[in-house]
Amino acid sequence: MDAKKCFHCGLDIVPKEEIIFDEKSFCCSGCKTVYEIFNANGLTDYYNFEVAPGATPQDIKGKYDFLENEAIVAKLLDFNEADTQIITLHIPHIHCSSCIWILENLNKLHSGVSSSQVNFPQKKVRIVFNPEQITLKNLVHILSSIGYEPYISLENYEERKKSVNRALTYKLGVAFFCFGNVMLLSFPEYFDVDEFWLDEYKGFFRWLIFVLSLPSFFYAASGYYTSAWKSIRSGMLNIDVPIALGLVVMFIRSTVDIVFDLGSGFFDSLTGLVFFMLLGRFFQQKTYNFLSFERDFKSYFPIAITKITKDRKEESVPVYDIEVGDRLLIRNNELIPVDGILMSDKTDIDYSFVTGEAIPVNKKSGDKIYAGGRQASGVIEMEVVNTVSQSYLTQLWSNDIFTKKDERSYKNLTDNISRYFTPVLLVIAFTTLIYWLFINVNIAFNVFTAVLIVACPCALALSAPFTLGNVLRIMGKKKLYLKDANVIEQMAKIDTLVFDKTGTITSNKKSTIKYEGTTLSQSEEQLVRNVMHGSNHPLSRRLYEYLQKGKNTDAENFIEVTGKGIEGTVEGNTVKVGSATFVGQPKDESLKTNVHVAINGEYKGKYVFDNQYREGLTELFKELSKNYELKILSGDNEGERQALQELLPEGTELIFNQKPEEKLQFIEKLQKQGKDVMMIGDGLNDAGALAQSNVGISISENVNVFSPACDGILDAGEFRNINYFLNFSKNAVKTIKMSFGLSLLYNAVGLTFAIAGSLSPLTAAIIMPLSTITIVSFVTVVSNYYAKKGKKNTKHDKYHILSQAA
Missing domain, CATH: 3.40.50.1000 (HAD superfamily/HAD-like)
Incomplete structure (x- = not known):
């Protein structure tokens, strides 16, 4: 009888150690405990996504006692405030949809966890929790108790290098070794010349070929079987199903031939097939890495920050040029791009971009402030203690907090086509197999395998990612x-x-400003300028640059009312700048853009802006x-x-x-x-x-206007x-559709030859990566063509406009 499997982890159960609970069998008390935890907290849906997805929890008594040390914990945390801490943990056991589901529902296991977000490719989870309700040590214990023990390395934790996954390289090497040797030993079979063989050695060499094919079939091709099995269990047939099926059929057929001495089988084709498929996958991986579609923060965040030089001058620098020890000036509503120490007396920081909590956190001079906060009370100075993280701003931009809530039913083109591709392909393959079994049994299985391989929709699956990735890169360059x-x-x-209008179709850099009202003294102009210093509104920035430069004094009690104006106290003087009603005057009926000024409750006048529209x-x-x-x-x-x-x-x-x-x-x-x-x-x-x-x-114009x-x-x-x-985006979708057409045309032609029995499995395996090269080259060339074509038209329009003006 087959051994019973543990309901939680799927391991075989030793009969004497079987534990039955809730009519389910478990291999140990650990797995039973995890099930009880999930059951008590209404999390048994965990088992609906995958069969036996869990891992047996390990004994960790005393292992994480070092997390009681606050100094160590501070080094591990991404964010640390009184009632909110954020940490990113590496969890090696993350492997399926059940893992993602349970780890993103940690708040149901403990109320101290606010939210958790899984990065599946990197096997990481970002957890926001309240340290007053749950410590990091307790959080780690909870994760370990449900079979998701994190990997925490104190040595070089912050600068841990990405581990390089060489599994594909090893498999490719094994496949090449097996393929080369099997082909060499198969030469006598090809020539079928008696001098090459002695009957007593023919069987030996055939079994030697069989043995050499085993590492290729069981190890090198294992990824295809794993992927196919998972897709079958989930009810969604992916592109690896026909490949795995073809390999299994070819192996069984070849083994039968050798066992019953019917021939040498097709182990040469089998090992060649595995080698060329892995070679194609290796090519895809290298090409994808070469094109570097993963966004680089230096390219994707053109925001600038104001740096204070040693001689107290202000200059705008790219955010990624910030170095440790630099002094930065952060205005009202600006994003804090790096961790640092507050040098100003006090301030309020809005960390809602990081935590989702909108209540500002009060900070005083000497306190640490974290990247991702938004300055909420005037202008401050800070000293940099960490440079910009290469991934932090990207993580912030992609945070679930800012995911648009209107769930659109949009599905990309690849999903819509690939959804039906594999089932249709399997029907064609089996129909072809049955047809050829009545004609030629020896050819039937070859045809069956060739159909499965040649129609593999790898190129189809790569069309959209490569096109959109290349377009994303080109747009970033522009x-x-x-x-x-x-x-x-x-x-x-x-x-x-x-x-x-303001700051979007109008330019912040070009405008005519004139003052109407009671003449302001130089000291009064400085009061207005110093209040403006803390604001990031386009009109405030323009007026700040327009007024005479002098000594900057931070405004106290700074308030900026969105859409109305700003108020602050400078050297004991209360200054209000904004709309007429904001400074206590009747509504301005003027049809021009005006900024009104009141100092110590006395109305002074207004600055009139003659807006300059963008070129x-x-x-x-x-x-x-x-x-x-x-x-x-x-x-x-x-x-x-x-x-x-x-x-x-x-x-x-x-x-x-x-x-x-x-x-x-x-x-x-x-x-x-x-x-x-x-x-x-x-x-x-x-x-x-x-x-x-x-x-x-x-729109970004030399100010820190980054908004998640x-x-x-x-x-x-x-x-x-x-x-x-906009035209380029439309052409990108057009390129995807054209590449789909090209890929489907390739599949149709290949299937025609395969069904007719004119295509061997080995030839199909060689053609498959070539089709991928064709598609990748096509989408890259076409998207680059559209990029240049559109740009040329833009330049032509510009010169046409200039000639008209002349």
Whole structure:
């Protein structure tokens, strides 16, 4: 009788040690305990994703006592505040969907865990927990008790190098050795010349070939069997199922031939098949690594930060140029890009981007502040203690907290096609096998195997990832930095574009400013400038640069009311800057952009802005209006309606006096009408609208406007190329469809020859990686062609505009 399997871990149960609980069999008390834990907390769905997915928990008494040392714990934590700590743990046992499910439901095992997020490829889990309710040591014990003991190495923990997985290389080496030797020993069979054989040695060499094929069949090809078995158990047939089936059929057929002395079998084809398939997979892996689709933080975060030089001057530097010991200036609402020490007297830090908690944390001089926080009270100075992590900002941008809540039913093209591919292929293969069994039994199994191999949809599966990955890379080089490849597919579906006005279609660098009212003294101008120093709003930054430079004094009691204005106390003087009503005046009926000033309750006057629109705005909107509905949303008054109507195409909808929450509601209303909306804003007052839109793009102009709410960051200098990026995204989807057509054409031609019996399994194995090379080359060349073609058109339009102006 077959041995009973443990319900939890799947290991064979020794009859004398069997433990029966809840009508289920367990191999030990550890596995039974894990089941009891899951059962008591309503987590038995764990066993629905995979059969026996667990691991037997190990005895860890005293193993993690070092986690009681606060100094050690501080080194391990990614984030450490009074009631929130975040740690990323490496858990080797993560291997299936059940693992992901249980580890992302740790909050059900202990209320002290706020959230947990699994990185499946790296076998890591990021856990947010409350240290007042659960210590790190207790958290590790809980993980160990359910069979997910983390690997914690104190030595070089922070700079642990990525381990290189050489399993594929080893398997390829074994496959090559077996293939070469089997081919050599098979030569006499090919020539079938009596002089090559003595009957007494023929059997010996055939069995030697059989033995040499075993490492190739059982070890080198093991990945295909594992993948196929998991897909069958999950009910979703993947592309490895027909490959594994073909290998098994060929091995059994060949073994039968040798055992009954019917011939030498097809071990040469079998080992060759395994070698060439692994060679193709090795090629895919190397090519993928070469193209480097994994986003590099240096390319994807063009945000700048203000560095204070030794002579107390301010200069903007790229975020990745920050070094330990640098002094940084962080303005209101700016993101803190690195860990550091607060040098200012006190401040409030909003860590909602990291923890999801919106309550600001109070900090005083000398306290440590963490990357990912947003400055919430004026301007501060900090000293850098850690440089920018190569993955931290990317993790923050992709945090589940900022995942858009409207679950779209969108499925990519690969899923829609591959879903039916394997079942159809299996039906064709078995039909062909039955047909050939009635014609020629010897050929039947060869044909069956060739059909399974030649129709392998590897190239089909790679079409979309390689195309989107290459497009993602090209867009990054052209300074549109997207959160992930799915954004490209969403951009291709856009039919409505909504633009913010201030800081988006207007330039922060070019504008005429004049003052109207009671003349301000130089000291009063300095008061206004120092209050402006703490704000990141486009008008504040422009006015700050416009006013005469002098000694910077931090404003106390700094308050910035979104959409209204800012207030602060400088050297005992209360300064208010913003709308007329914000400074205590009647509503300004002027149709221009104004910033009003009041000092110590006395109204002084206003700064009048003559906005300068971005270069190429008119031409851009003219091109966009051919394919998209265009709308302008602005928090300003209607002073520039006439100017915009003259600049922009007829039919462009202009909406003014919009508060941030009204912008969000406007986007939501469009979506309810069935529109796919792209919002382009400055990332400050538009965070809600950016998050609500189908695609949210934040404009970056030499300020730290990084917002996790957006799907992409566009360098302001590339604003005129928005139409190019939208067309490029459409061409990317077109490229995917063309590559699908090419891949399916290859499969159709290959199947025709295989079904007719004109294609050997070995030839099919050689053709398969060649088809992958063809598809990868095709999508790379075509996407690069579209990139250059679109750029040429953009430049042509620019020169055409200049000639018209001349």
